[in-house]
Structure formats: structure tokens, C-alpha cells
Amino acid sequence: MTEERVWELLQEVKDPEIPVISLVEMGMVNKVQVQDGIVQIEVLPTFVGCPALEIMKRNIAEIVGVAEGVQEVRVQFVFEPAWTSDRISDVGREKLKTFGIAPPPELLQIEESFDVPCPFCGSSNTRLDNLFGPAACRSILYCDSCKNPFEAMKPV
Amino acid sequence: MNTDQKALQELLFQLADDDFILAYRGSEWLGLAPHIEEDVAFSSMSQDTMGHAVMFYEMLESLGVGSADDLAQLRKPEDFRNAVLVERVNGTGHYIEQPNYDWAYAVARTYLYELFKWVRLQSLMNSSFEPLVQISRKMMSELRYHLMHWQTWTKHLANGGEDARNRLQAAIVQVCADIDGLFSLGPNAEAIVGAGLIADEATLKQLWLEKATEALSKNGLSLPDTFPTPSHDGRAGEHTEALTDALNTLSSVYRLDPSAAW
Numbered sequence: 006m007t008e009e010r011v012w013e014l015l016q017e018v019k020d021p022e023i024p025v026i027s028l029v030e031m032g033m034v035n036k037v038q039v040q041d042g043i044v045q046i047e048v049l050p051t052f053v054g055c056p057a058l059e060i061m062k063r064n065i066a067e068i069v070g071v072a073e074g075v076q077e078v079r080v081q082f083v084f085e086p087a088w089t090s091d092r093i094s095d096v097g098r099e100k101l102k103t104f105g106i107a108p109p110p111e112l113l114q115i116e117e118s119f120d121v122p123c124p125f126c127g128s129s130n131t132r133l134d135n136l137f138g139p140a141a142c143r144s145i146l147y148c149d150s151c152k153n154p155f156e157a158m159k160p161v
Numbered sequence: 162m163n164t165d166q167k168a169l170q171e172l173l174f175q176l177a178d179d180d181f182i183l184a185y186r187g188s189e190w191l192g193l194a195p196h197i198e199e200d201v202a203f204s205s206m207s208q209d210t211m212g213h214a215v216m217f218y219e220m221l222e223s224l225g226v227g228s229a230d231d232l233a234q235l236r237k238p239e240d241f242r243n244a245v246l247v248e249r250v251n252g253t254g255h256y257i258e259q260p261n262y263d264w265a266y267a268v269a270r271t272y273l274y275e276l277f278k279w280v281r282l283q284s285l286m287n288s289s290f291e292p293l294v295q296i297s298r299k300m301m302s303e304l305r306y307h308l309m310h311w312q313t314w315t316k317h318l319a320n321g322g323e324d325a326r327n328r329l330q331a332a333i334v335q336v337c338a339d340i341d342g343l344f345s346l347g348p349n350a351e352a353i354v355g356a357g358l359i360a361d362e363a364t365l366k367q368l369w370l371e372k373a374t375e376a377l378s379k380n381g382l383s384l385p386d387t388f389p390t391p392s393h394d395g396r397a398g399e400h401t402e403a404l405t406d407a408l409n410t411l412s413s414v415y416r417l418d419p420s421a422a423w
Contacts, residue, residue: 053299054212084295087302118309136306137202141209145198161302 006074011037011044014069021060022140025104028061032092035083042076044069049088051161052141058082090160106143107157121157123148131155168352169290170226171242172359175347175396176281177217178243181233182404183274184210185411186247187267189256195264202310206271209303216296234412235419238405239398242347245391246270246339248404265325268318269332272311273373277343279304280368281359289357312376319380326382333377334385341388344369347396 015034016027028034028048035047046065050058062080070078090109093101098108107121118136122129128150135145136159143156162170187207194200218229226232249270252262282304285297318329344366346353354361360368370384377383393399 052303053216054209084299087299135198135202136310137205141205
């Protein structure tokens with residue numbers, strides 16, 4: 006088993022709450038080390054209290070753990086470096102849009118609130134309805150152009 | 162156990178228990194908040210806060226103090242180090258029966274607490290205990306959304322007519338009756354500060370005063386001139402019946418079988 010192969014396998018582990026995007030595309034995988042069949046993976050939590058963390062851990066074990074040449078998978082959640090929404094890859098950002106979730110704006114633009122274009126029609130004529138949405142990492146917005154409510158990843 | 166280890170554990174219990182109990186009080190609002198959007202928002206924030214408590218309990222676990230779940234659910238009330246402010250009930254009645262909860266108190270308490278948490282995390286970002294530095298930075302990025310949210314409510318209520326405004330101002334006074342307990346670092350304060358874990362009480366209080374005064378004055382609200390000494394010193398393990406009741410409720414399932422796998 007090689008580190009490159011583990012990264013490929015991790016590409017198959019999806020975010021439990023947004024199944025179109027992988028943990029790698031979310032920028033959540035910090036480091037992979039392989040030694041004598043023991044795979045160590047450092048994962049950066051998006052939110053401290055995210056209830057999906059344990060599910061991710063299990064899913065990583067299920068996919069990486071059964072690969073040939075793997076004896077054991079050790080998943081560790083770390084906070085150094087801190088995950089920020091700027092870590093989401095360009096591919097990941099496009100995939101979020103196909104799922105109806107607007108990708109987060111860049112971190113430096115945020116003051117009291119934030120603006121994002123509608124993931125459906127691209128209009129900037131949107132407004133924030135609720136900073137808090139169905140998951141800690143998302144907010145609820147409304148598009149005044151195409152009249153669709155939508156979610157956006159919070160910039161953190 | 163040497164003095165520094167004892168100091169670190171005491172501080173971690175303060176951090177964990179404050180967040181844990183306040184998040185529990187927040188969770189008691191589920192289904193009762195003024196509108197459904199607020200139910201979503203308040204629950205989300207309580208989940209964040211509960212998650213922060215988990216991190217602190219897990220730090221204690223890694224120091225060999227006990228399992229995080231046991232620390233949260235099996236300790237006696239007198240072993241809790243939270244400030245009394247966070248254990249106060251949400252209002253009269255109980256969640257299941259006649260919950261006459263006070264929304265103005267919820268806004269005032271949570272907002273003033275989270276402003277203090279901002280000050281506390283800022284200080285912890287310079288802590289001598291590296292795990293606290295890392296986790297504080299992460300928690301900060303979540304906390305800013307909580308602050309935006311409570312600032313919005315403060316604005317709504319302050320500008321929402323005389324009744325809303327008076328109730329909020331009265332709630333601020335009520336919260337301030339317990340607020341001094343929040344700044345306290347407890348009987349081991351000297352060792353905690355001496356170990357470089359966090360700034361001293363007077364500094365934390367001063368920074369909070371500046372921040373809270375500014376946040377409230379934007380909406381024509383103010384803090385009382387002086388704060389009384391709270392009735393119980395939570396940092397020394399002195400608590401009200403409200404904490405005993407809360408712990409009995411929140412741990413009732415866990416206590417049925419602490420060895421069960423979740």
C-alpha cells in the first residue's frame with residue numbers, strides 16, 4: 006500500500022451530509038502516512054461539534070481498511086492546521102453547486118454577514134434568511150431572481 | 162499531581178462545564194423558540210457549544226482524568242465547576258409541563274456569555290497549553306456566527322417597542338446578578354494564571370466589560386454599574402438545585418447503563 010493509493014481511496018469517501026463531494030475535495034484530509042501496512046490519516050474537522058465525524062471515521066475504515074495490503078487504519082482528528090472553507094478545492098466547489106449548495110465566499114470578505122450567488126441561476130440578487138441551516142456548516146438563503154431557497158456553506 | 166497539572170484540570174473543567182450546561186439550557190428551548198427558524202438556529206448553536214464541551218472533556222480524558230462521557234454524565238453536582246449563571250432555569254415551569262420560558266433572558270444570558278467566551282478564547286489562543294491554542298482558534302470561527310445572531314436579536318428586541326425593550330433591559334440586569342461568577346477562575350486561580358494557561362480574572366473582566374458595553378450601547382442598552390457577588394461560587398463547586406435537576410435529566414438515559422455502546 007502506498008500513500009498515493011490511499012489518497013485515491015479517500016477520494017471515494019464522501020461527506021456523509023453532502024454525498025457528491027469527497028473528504029479530499031472538502032480539504033479535510035491533512036496527511037496520510039503508510040508504514041508496514043498501517044495507514045495513518047489526519048482529518049481536519051469542519052466544525053468542532055460536527056456529528057458526522059464518527060460516520061466519516063467509520064466510512065474511511067470501511068473503504069481504506071479493506072484494501073489490499075492494509076492491516077490497520079488509524080484516523081485522527083486534528084486542529085493544526087485548522088480547517089477553513091478556503092480549503093475546499095475548485096472541483097469541490099463546482100460539485101457543491103450541483104447539489105444545490107452555494108460554495109462559501111472567500112474568508113477575507115466577511116464582516117457582519119456574507120453574500121453568495123445563487124447556485125441555481127447564478128444571480129447575485131440573494132439574501133440571507135438564516136445564518137443557521139440543517140447542518141452546522143450551512144446557512145439558508147433565498148434567491149430573489151429565481152425564487153428558490155438554497156443553502157450555502159458558511160465561510161469559516 | 163503537581164500544581165500545574167491540577168491547575169490545568171481545574172481550568173478545563175470550568176471551560177467544559179460552562180459550555181456543557183449552557184448548551185443543555187439552550188437545548189431545552191427546542192420547539193419553544195419564538196419561530197421555527199429560531200429553533201433551527203438556537204439548536205445549531207447549542208450543538209456547536211455542546212461540541213466545544215466535548216473537546217474540553219476529551220482533553221481531560223487524554224490527561225487520564227476519566228472518560229469524557231463519564232465526566233459529563235456521572236459526576237456529582239458539587240464536582241461541577243461551571244458558573245452559576247449557566248445553570249439558571251430558562252423560566253418557570255418545566256420543559257414538558259408549562260414551560261413559561263423567558264426569551265429576553267435567553268437572549269441576554271446567551272449573548273453576554275458568548276461575548277465572554279470570545280474574550281476567554283482570545284486569551285486561550287496565547288495559552289501555555291498548546292491543545293487549547295489550537296482548539297480556541299477553531300472555536301472562534303464558529304463563535305463569530307453566534308455573536309452575529311445574538312446581536313441581531315438584541316437589535317430586534319431593543320427596537321421592538323417598549324415592552325420588548327424593557328424586558329430585555331430587565332433580563333440584562335438579571336444576568337448581571339450572576340455575571341461575576343463567570344470571570345472567576347476559582348480557588349486555584351493563582352496556579353492557573355501562574356502556569357500561563359489564561360489571563361487573570363481582572364483582565365478577563367475588563368475586556369468583557371469593554372466588549373459588552375460596546376455591543377449593548379449600539380442598541381441603547383446598558384450594563385448595571387456594579388455587579389453583586391453571586392449567591393453561589395460555582396467554580397468552587399457551590400451550585401443551586403437547578404444544576405442537580407438538570408444533571409438528573411440530562412444523564413438519566415446514560416445512567417441506565419453506563420457501559421452501553423452508543
